[in-house]
Amino acid sequence: xxxxxxxxxxxxxxxxxxxxxxxxxxxxxxxxxxxxxxxxxxxxxxxxxxxxxxxxxxxxxxxxxxxxxxxxxxxxxxxxxxxxxxxxxxxxxxxxxxxxxxxxxxxxxxxxxxxxxxxxxxxxxxxxxxxxxxxxxxxxxxxxxxxxxxxxxxxxxxxxxxxxxxxxxxxxxxxxxxxxxxxxxxxxxxxxxxxxxxxxxxxxxxxxxxxxxxxxxxxxxxxxxxxxxxxxxxxxxxxxxxxxxxxxxxxxxxxxxxxxxxxxxxxxxxxxxxxxxxxxxxxxxxxxxxxxxxxxxxxxxxxxxxxxxxxxxxxxxxxxxxxxxxxxxxxxxxxxxxxxxxxxxxxxxxxxxxxxxxxxxxxxxxxxxxxxxxxxxxxxxxxxxxxxxxxxxxxxxxxxxxxxxxxxxxxxxxxxxxxxxxxxxxxxxxxxxxxxxxxxxxxxxxxxxxxxxxxxxxxxxxxxxxxxxxxxxxxxxxxxxxxxxxxxxxxxxxxxxxxxxxxxxxxxxxxxxxxxxxxxxxxxxxxxxxxxxxxxxxxxxxxxxxxxxxxxxxxxxxxxxxxxxxxxxxxxxxxxxxxxxxxxxxxxxxxxxxxxxxxx
Amino acid sequence: xxxxxxxxxxxxxxxxxxxxxxxxxxxxxxxxxxxxxxxxxxxxxxxxxxxxxxxxxxxxxxxxxxxxxxxxxxxxxxxxxxxxxxxxxxxxxxxxxxxxxxxxxxxxxxxxxxxxxxxxxxxxxxxxxxxxxxxxxxxxxxxxxxxxxxxxxxxxxxxxxxxxxxxxxxxxxxxxxxxxxxxxxxxxxxxxxxxxxxxxxxxxxxxxxxxxxxxxxxxxxxxxxxxxxxxxxxxxxxxxxxxxxxxxxxxxxxxxxxx
Numbered sequence: 001x002x003x004x005x006x007x008x009x010x011x012x013x014x015x016x017x018x019x020x021x022x023x024x025x026x027x028x029x030x031x032x033x034x035x036x037x038x039x040x041x042x043x044x045x046x047x048x049x050x051x052x053x054x055x056x057x058x059x060x061x062x063x064x065x066x067x068x069x070x071x072x073x074x075x076x077x078x079x080x081x082x083x084x085x086x087x088x089x090x091x092x093x094x095x096x097x098x099x100x101x102x103x104x105x106x107x108x109x110x111x112x113x114x115x116x117x118x119x120x121x122x123x124x125x126x127x128x129x130x131x132x133x134x135x136x137x138x139x140x141x142x143x144x145x146x147x148x149x150x151x152x153x154x155x156x157x158x159x160x161x162x163x164x165x166x167x168x169x170x171x172x173x174x175x176x177x178x179x180x181x182x183x184x185x186x187x188x189x190x191x192x193x194x195x196x197x198x199x200x201x202x203x204x205x206x207x208x209x210x211x212x213x214x215x216x217x218x219x220x221x222x223x224x225x226x227x228x229x230x231x232x233x234x235x236x237x238x239x240x241x242x243x244x245x246x247x248x249x250x251x252x253x254x255x256x257x258x259x260x261x262x263x264x265x266x267x268x269x270x271x272x273x274x275x276x277x278x279x280x281x282x283x284x285x286x287x288x289x290x291x292x293x294x295x296x297x298x299x300x301x302x303x304x305x306x307x308x309x310x311x312x313x314x315x316x317x318x319x320x321x322x323x324x325x326x327x328x329x330x331x332x333x334x335x336x337x338x339x340x341x342x343x344x345x346x347x348x349x350x351x352x353x354x355x356x357x358x359x360x361x362x363x364x365x366x367x368x369x370x371x372x373x374x375x376x377x378x379x380x381x382x383x384x385x386x387x388x389x390x391x392x393x394x395x396x397x398x399x400x401x402x403x404x405x406x407x408x409x410x411x412x413x414x415x416x417x418x419x420x421x422x423x424x425x426x427x428x429x430x431x432x433x434x435x436x437x438x439x440x441x442x443x444x445x446x447x448x449x450x451x452x453x454x455x456x457x458x459x460x461x462x463x464x465x466x467x468x469x470x471x472x473x474x475x476x477x478x479x480x481x482x483x484x485x486x487x488x489x490x491x492x493x494x495x496x497x498x499x500x501x502x503x504x505x506x507x508x509x510x511x512x513x514x515x516x517x518x519x520x521x522x523x524x525x526x527x528x529x530x531x532x533x534x535x536x537x538x539x540x541x542x543x544x545x546x547x548x549x550x551x552x553x554x555x556x557x558x559x560x561x562x563x564x565x566x567x568x569x570x571x572x573x574x575x576x577x578x579x580x581x582x583x584x585x586x587x588x589x590x591x592x593x594x595x596x597x598x599x600x
Numbered sequence: 601x602x603x604x605x606x607x608x609x610x611x612x613x614x615x616x617x618x619x620x621x622x623x624x625x626x627x628x629x630x631x632x633x634x635x636x637x638x639x640x641x642x643x644x645x646x647x648x649x650x651x652x653x654x655x656x657x658x659x660x661x662x663x664x665x666x667x668x669x670x671x672x673x674x675x676x677x678x679x680x681x682x683x684x685x686x687x688x689x690x691x692x693x694x695x696x697x698x699x700x701x702x703x704x705x706x707x708x709x710x711x712x713x714x715x716x717x718x719x720x721x722x723x724x725x726x727x728x729x730x731x732x733x734x735x736x737x738x739x740x741x742x743x744x745x746x747x748x749x750x751x752x753x754x755x756x757x758x759x760x761x762x763x764x765x766x767x768x769x770x771x772x773x774x775x776x777x778x779x780x781x782x783x784x785x786x787x788x789x790x791x792x793x794x795x796x797x798x799x800x801x802x803x804x805x806x807x808x809x810x811x812x813x814x815x816x817x818x819x820x821x822x823x824x825x826x827x828x829x830x831x832x833x834x835x836x837x838x839x840x841x842x843x844x845x846x847x848x849x850x851x852x853x854x855x856x857x858x859x
């Protein structure tokens with residue numbers, strides 16, 4: 001039979017239209033509408049942000065221990081420089097790393113695959129979201145070049161510091177650029193959330209019922225719902241703040257406010273209003289950062305322990321419940337801000353209620369791996385690290401949820417320790433687990449096969465990071481309990497009893513700084529691993545982790561080894577994920593896309 | 601001889617082109633009106649098809665969902681502003697003599713707002729007529745067959761009327777601002793006027809975007825090649841327009857009666 005007598009001409013044209021690639025490289029890589037490319041773009045954006053954010057945190061640590069040190073090319077770190085470091089570290093990490101990488105990066109890269117779709121619902125909107133985020137990052141970084149420096153009011157931008165341009169260096173143009181950057185980011189996140197929600201609602205393949213959705217997808221979906229609600233409110237708050245700064249209103253500036261020698265006589269403004277609006281965004285934001293990691297943890301633990309997730313419906317429910325309760329707890333950030341004591345009690349109760357679904361999740365994870373004798377591959381190690389850090393950081397949650405304890409602890413390093421363990425470190429461990437697990441998908445292109453990251457380097461990276469994370473953040477509980485305040489540029493040379501107390505924490509401070517440097521250096525094996533494995537890593541088999549979820553479906557791979565015209569094959573799902581046979585022969589499992597009951 | 605004619609399976613599979621914008625949208629395969637069955641007989645159901653081949657309603661449904669979730673986010677945006685309104689209204693301070701001072705002086709709304717509201721409600725009516733013209737079964741079938749563009753032709757005047765009413769509303773809002781400025785009530789005057797100008801201003805920006813969407817839909821009636829795309833343009837713009845009308849009614853009641 002000659003090729004001309006192809007019996008299915010429509011097949012060829014169909015696959016042509018799917019595989020058709022735009023000719024120019026900038027359409028293919030820069031302004032691509034392909035979810036795979038956009039996901040990688042988001043991850044690269046987050047990588048830039050995390051590199052800068054980490055450097056800034058190291059500068060903060062160095063300044064706390066050696067306040068007189070002179071920075072090359074900059075000079076000594078002044079108090080306003082320190083506050084600027086705090087602001088940019090927080091803004092970069094919260095917005096451009098912990099929101100961007102799990103939700104937008106891996107959300108784009110993996111989510112469509114896991115529901116058996118080949119596109120997001122609105123590909124062009126997706127590209128627009130990414131580029132708005134990129135412009136937002138550029139705007140934020142541009143703020144550091146403002147004449148009087150970057151803004152100093154923290155990532156939370158509390159007024160009146162943030163509302164009055166003369167309130168400090170960097171609060172004029174620097175603050176305006178900060179506002180513009182975060183407003184752009186809010187718009188991008190809202191658009192991205194709409195895209196994610198509609199994709200999950202409308203683009204699931206045949207057979208992919210709600211209960212068959214992987215828990216990762218539930219995590220992304222819940223986080224997208226939260227993004228939609230939270231970032232809209234943040235945008236409104238930013239608008240009010242902008243009006244306060246430039247239109248002469250006083251939404252947030254109270255009457256009789258004396259800032260830097262300037263009296264503001266009129267206005268009903270209330271700084272507390274900003275706190276309400278901001279934390280109505282800010283707390284769901286925490287869950288936007290961590291929910292995808294929680295979903296990933298469930299799926300990865302099930303995968304490596306070759307067990308079904310116990311109580312799959314309960315796990316879906318706890319994901320949604322954590323998201324829902326996350327909207328109701330914003331007041332626990334405001335216990336010391338002059339909140340009505342009755343409101344504090346209500347927020348305290350709702351905050352402790354969140355411990356219930358969170359505990360259910362942790363117990364579920366522990367039960368999943370308990371005596372399962374898993375193979376300790378790097379993704380599993382990082383997932384277990386996630387559980388460990390989530391537990392350690394989570395245990396201080398109910399302590400801080402008590403208004404009376406929070407009175408003492410709120411402005412100390414105890415809170416820094418709490419949220420760096422539960423949000424920052426757990427979030428980053430989730431990202432590392434995702435990177436090691438999905439690297440074959442990340443690295444596979446149409447002309448190159450997907451590769452695995454090196455295991456020895458991965459183990460080195462894991463142990464270095466785990467030890468570094470605990471060594472850095474656990475002692476902060478102690479310095480916090482000893483009274484070390486946060487947002488203070490300098491802890492030495494303080495007169496009186498306070499200075500005496502703080503001087504006692506100085507040895508621990510030095511230890512924290514060394515540990516932070518160690519933690520940063522522990523990332524070198526990771527970068528080495530990324531660079532090396534991208535070209536020279538072991539070529540990954542089609543389903544390297546014997547997973548059951550659809551991202552490993554042969555028809556969704558973009559590798560040269562996949563079938564000639566794979567993209568056209570209809571994807572159908574036959575069962576819930578995690579159908580691993582409990583028999584000792586661990587090679588037997590049933591992926592979601594395989595029909596019948598015959599194990600592979 | 602079988603009573604029903606079954607479509608040849610291979611032919612049906614060939615139609616399953618899982619591509620976002622190359623599915624069935626009435627470009628010679630499926631009429632854009634039937635939303636329920638796949639039309640292949642034998643319990644053929646479009647919901648069972650792969651994505652991109654679920655019939656003409658699929659793309660419309662996707663865009664509608666997108667617009668509805670965007671509007672849900674937008675609703676939260678307005679909810680945030682309205683809650684700030686109530687907080688500001690209730691808050692005050694104690695002066696040096698321990699008197700509670702609340703500087704909120706209610707802004708009397710210019711009466712032209714009543715007329716504006718009526719115009720906006722009317723514009724929603726015309727918009728809805730335009731939207732329904734796009735989905736008139738008989739006309740949509742004719743358009744799909746290639747017999748002229750009856751839906752577009754009939755929707756065009758109603759859509760144009762909506763744009764005119766929308767622009768009239770915006771002009772009326774500007775007039776209200778102008779009247780207030782003559783009374784020396786400005787954005788910065790008072791906590792109450794902050795919110796009056798903020799709410800009308802933010803809503804006005806949303807309506808400018810809405811007018812832009814309606815004009816895009818009008819242009820789309822002329823330039824969009826497929827009847828389904830024309831339906832989507834009109835449908836989504838009109839749903840956005842309705843929501844802005846509904847938001848305005850609540851915001852107007854707030855400004856008129858709850859200051």
